[in-house]
Amino acid sequence: MVSCRYGQCLRRTLLLASVGFCIHYLVLLSEQPAEFKPSRTLELQVSSQVESDLPAVTAETVATGAPETTQATETRAPRAPRALPVRAPVSLRNKNLILAGDSNDQRFFQALCRNLTGIFDPFKYIKQVQIPRNGSNSGNISRVRWPEASKVGLCHDIQRNASVLFLFHFGLFSLHPQPAWYRTYAQRRAATHLPAIEPRGPRPKWAPGALPSTDLARWVWPEVASQHLPARPIILLAHSSLWDGMPVLEKIVGKRVSMMNDSEAEKQLTAHISETNLTEWGWLxxxxxxxxxxxxxxxxxxxxxxSLVWRTNPNCPVLLKQGAVIVSNFSKLSAEAVRKEVAQAERSPWSECCLVDWRKHLEIHNESQCDHHHYSKAGYAVLISVLNECVSLTT
Incomplete structure (x- = not known):
C-alpha cells in the first residue's frame, strides 16, 4: 500500500516537472526575435479574359512589420552598390559603330550623324538585303525588306574614317518563346515596322513576319554589315526597352496605347511592374x-x-495617357538590372560592357522634354555627350 502511494507521488512529481519545463520553454521561445517573412505579392487579373502567359504584373503592397519583441534585434546598414568599372573610352576613329535598338536609337542615329559630319542629311537608307542560301537557319529566306519605320540607316564620317549603321529590332520578348501578349503588340505594327520576308519558290510572296531579334542578329544584320560597311573593327551599341515595356502596357490596358481612353489609361495605377517581373520574364x-x-x-x-556598349533609357513618356507608369517604370527596372550586372563584372557579356547611362544624366521634369516616348533634340544631345564616356568622338 505504501509502495503504491509512493509510485503515484512519483508520477505526479514527474508530470508537474514536465509541465513546468514546457511552460518555461514556451516563455523563452516567445522572447526570441520574430522571423522575417517577405510580404506576398498579389497577381493581378487585368482583363476579364486572362491568358495563361499573361505578364505576372504585381500590385505594390506594404510590408507589415514584425511583432515587437522584448529583445533588440541587430540592425545592418544597407550594402552600398558596387561602382561601375572604369573603362577608358575607345576612339571612333577607324571604326564602325553599329546601333541596334528602337525608334529612340533611330532618332539618336540621325542626331549623331549630323553631329559627326556637320551635314544635315548625310544618311543612306537600306530597305532590303539579299541573304545567301546558306545564311539562314530556316533555309528559306532569300531576301528581307524593311518598311519605312524600321529601315536600316547608314552614314559615313570621312574625317574620322568611321561609319555608323542603325538597325531596328523588335525587343527582347521577340525571342522564343514569344509571349502571346507580345505577338499581339507586334502584329498591330506589322505593316509599319515588321520586315517582309521573301521565301524561295516559283512565285515569291511578300508577307510580314515577326523575326526574333536573335535571328536578325545572327542571320540578317551580319549580311547588312558585310555588304555595306567598310572593313573596320566594330563597336556595338545595343539597347532594348520600348518594344519590351510597350507590349506589357498594351496588355494591361487592353488596346493600342494611342487609342486608349482615360479609364483604360488609369488601369496602370493598379498594376506596377517590379524587379520580380523582369526576373520571371527572363529579360536579362x-x-x-x-x-x-x-x-x-x-x-x-x-x-x-x-567594343561592347549598352545604353539605358530615361523616363519618357511622362503623361499617364501615353503610358508613363508602365513604360517609364520598365525603363527604370531594366536600367537597374544592367547597372547591377555591369558592376558585378562577373558574367559575359556584361563583364566587358561599357554602360552609357543616359538615364543617369538626363532627368525629365516636364512634358516639353518628351515627344511622347521619344525625346527632344536637347535630350539626344545629352546622349551624344554621355556616349563620349565609352566612345570618344573627338577628331
Whole structure:
C-alpha cells in the first residue's frame, strides 16, 4: 500500500516537472526575435479574359512589420552598390559603330550623324538585303525588306574614317518563346515596322513576319554589315526597352496605347511592374542571348566586335495617357538590372560592357522634354555627350 502511494507521488512529481519545463520553454521561445517573412505579392487579373502567359504584373503592397519583441534585434546598414568599372573610352576613329535598338536609337542615329559630319542629311537608307542560301537557319529566306519605320540607316564620317549603321529590332520578348501578349503588340505594327520576308519558290510572296531579334542578329544584320560597311573593327551599341515595356502596357490596358481612353489609361495605377517581373520574364537572360547572337553572326562573317556598349533609357513618356507608369517604370527596372550586372563584372557579356547611362544624366521634369516616348533634340544631345564616356568622338 505504501509502495503504491509512493509510485503515484512519483508520477505526479514527474508530470508537474514536465509541465513546468514546457511552460518555461514556451516563455523563452516567445522572447526570441520574430522571423522575417517577405510580404506576398498579389497577381493581378487585368482583363476579364486572362491568358495563361499573361505578364505576372504585381500590385505594390506594404510590408507589415514584425511583432515587437522584448529583445533588440541587430540592425545592418544597407550594402552600398558596387561602382561601375572604369573603362577608358575607345576612339571612333577607324571604326564602325553599329546601333541596334528602337525608334529612340533611330532618332539618336540621325542626331549623331549630323553631329559627326556637320551635314544635315548625310544618311543612306537600306530597305532590303539579299541573304545567301546558306545564311539562314530556316533555309528559306532569300531576301528581307524593311518598311519605312524600321529601315536600316547608314552614314559615313570621312574625317574620322568611321561609319555608323542603325538597325531596328523588335525587343527582347521577340525571342522564343514569344509571349502571346507580345505577338499581339507586334502584329498591330506589322505593316509599319515588321520586315517582309521573301521565301524561295516559283512565285515569291511578300508577307510580314515577326523575326526574333536573335535571328536578325545572327542571320540578317551580319549580311547588312558585310555588304555595306567598310572593313573596320566594330563597336556595338545595343539597347532594348520600348518594344519590351510597350507590349506589357498594351496588355494591361487592353488596346493600342494611342487609342486608349482615360479609364483604360488609369488601369496602370493598379498594376506596377517590379524587379520580380523582369526576373520571371527572363529579360536579362534574353538581353545576354541577343548580344551573344549578334557577336556570333558578325564573327561568322569575319567581322570582329572589339567594343561592347549598352545604353539605358530615361523616363519618357511622362503623361499617364501615353503610358508613363508602365513604360517609364520598365525603363527604370531594366536600367537597374544592367547597372547591377555591369558592376558585378562577373558574367559575359556584361563583364566587358561599357554602360552609357543616359538615364543617369538626363532627368525629365516636364512634358516639353518628351515627344511622347521619344525625346527632344536637347535630350539626344545629352546622349551624344554621355556616349563620349565609352566612345570618344573627338577628331
Amino acid at each position: 537572360e534574353r538581353a545576354s542571348a541577343f548580344i551573344a547572337s549578334f557577336r556570333e553572326g558578325l564573327g561568322a562573317k569575319g567581322l570582329d566586335v572589339t
